[in-house]
Amino acid sequence: MKVLVADLFSQAALEEMSNSGIQVIYNHALNGDSLKAVLQSEAPEVLVVRSTKVTGDMIASSPSLEFIIRAGAGVDNIDCVAASKNSIYVANCPGKNSVAVAELVMGHILSVDRRLPENYSLLKQGKWNKGAFSECTGIKGRKLGIIGLGAIGKEVSIRAKSFGLEVCGTDPFVSSSQAHALGIEYFNTAEEVARVSDIITFHVPSTPQTKGMINSSFLALCKENVVIINTSRGDLANETELLRELEAKPGFWYACDVYLGEPAAKECDFVHALAQHPKVYGSHHIGASTKQAETAIGLEALRMILQYSKTRKVDAGNLVNMQTTTKANVSVNVRHHGQALAGLLTSLVDCGCKVQEIENKPFRDGAAYTATVYLDCKNLECLQGIVAELNGKEGVIHANLVHLG
Numbered sequence: 001m002k003v004l005v006a007d008l009f010s011q012a013a014l015e016e017m018s019n020s021g022i023q024v025i026y027n028h029a030l031n032g033d034s035l036k037a038v039l040q041s042e043a044p045e046v047l048v049v050r051s052t053k054v055t056g057d058m059i060a061s062s063p064s065l066e067f068i069i070r071a072g073a074g075v076d077n078i079d080c081v082a083a084s085k086n087s088i089y090v091a092n093c094p095g096k097n098s099v100a101v102a103e104l105v106m107g108h109i110l111s112v113d114r115r116l117p118e119n120y121s122l123l124k125q126g127k128w129n130k131g132a133f134s135e136c137t138g139i140k141g142r143k144l145g146i147i148g149l150g151a152i153g154k155e156v157s158i159r160a161k162s163f164g165l166e167v168c169g170t171d172p173f174v175s176s177s178q179a180h181a182l183g184i185e186y187f188n189t190a191e192e193v194a195r196v197s198d199i200i201t202f203h204v205p206s207t208p209q210t211k212g213m214i215n216s217s218f219l220a221l222c223k224e225n226v227v228i229i230n231t232s233r234g235d236l237a238n239e240t241e242l243l244r245e246l247e248a249k250p251g252f253w254y255a256c257d258v259y260l261g262e263p264a265a266k267e268c269d270f271v272h273a274l275a276q277h278p279k280v281y282g283s284h285h286i287g288a289s290t291k292q293a294e295t296a297i298g299l300e301a302l303r304m305i306l307q308y309s310k311t312r313k314v315d316a317g318n319l320v321n322m323q324t325t326t327k328a329n330v331s332v333n334v335r336h337h338g339q340a341l342a343g344l345l346t347s348l349v350d351c352g353c354k355v356q357e358i359e360n361k362p363f364r365d366g367a368a369y370t371a372t373v374y375l376d377c378k379n380l381e382c383l384q385g386i387v388a389e390l391n392g393k394e395g396v397i398h399a400n401l402v403h404l405g
């Protein structure tokens, strides 16, 4: 099997890949036309990228391609629709860079609070000004709002709590009971989080629902001195409105790792109104750029490549295309409570479903239980299997699955 790795990638994973008999082509400088040309000339079956853009045009003109791996979390740099149309799998490496991103978020929180970048720059200019920083608030006891309680949001919460922050959050795919179990105050909407938080950090992918969500109306709900942190994607912010609010509200600060129109080149000039704004602390999209995260991601990509070379299959949990996000409702009528519901929930989670809500008032004999789950079509098949199995179980009168589309 031939694998093209077209981005910076873990050396250990590259070596392991070659040792496993995989033919590896490694060229992290490939981009745009040069990537398209190598896809055609080398005809790899697998392509591994980080933020390098994989366009529909590249996909359509690479008949050898079977599998694209995003060595990271977000897959918005890959034309997943074109990949699906061409029967090419796309998979990511969920959770493998979460700690690295959460660590960066803590860095930004502390940087804004203690004005670390100004501290450095004054000293570099040969100036001492202890008095300039006496207004810093401190973060203990302040409220952190987390928009998106997935793998990264959870890691942020763990670290924030150890700094004494109170944590609240929202996520349509996480139930209030799951959030409470993590010690997170749960809200149904981002707007509710905005009203109560001193610092708000975003950990959602770029989707039609999340694009532009950091805008004037969201910021109007926030406290005057709010700090917003965006390490997710640049397009979550409406940068024009954000810049206007930074001017209008003296106490409002923004810290980010991501920007609209981020350069494809690893090193170049970057003149950007937000990045250069005095009340914005920025980093260079380095959230995942730790050796630890790179190794974890590299090994996960390697695991998938080896699995794919043997079975031509991709783990459902990693597969991000060939499916649409869909909603289903599962109801189970039980004759006696047994383990039916607990088992159902575990199986749902095992098959990759995110349980949104469960009306599981105290177990009662003869009761009906309902779970609304968001899942992938791929997992729908798996869910159908679980429901069929439940119907054969002792104590279950009837299990039903309604696909809500």
Ligand SMILES: O=C(O)C(=O)COP(=O)(O)O
Residues within 6 Å of the ligand: 050, 051, 052, 071, 072, 073, 074, 075, 097, 232, 285, 286, 287, 288, 289
């Ligand atoms: O994993 C992600 O979604 C990231 O944004 C990390 O980006 P990178 O792999 O460093 O280009």
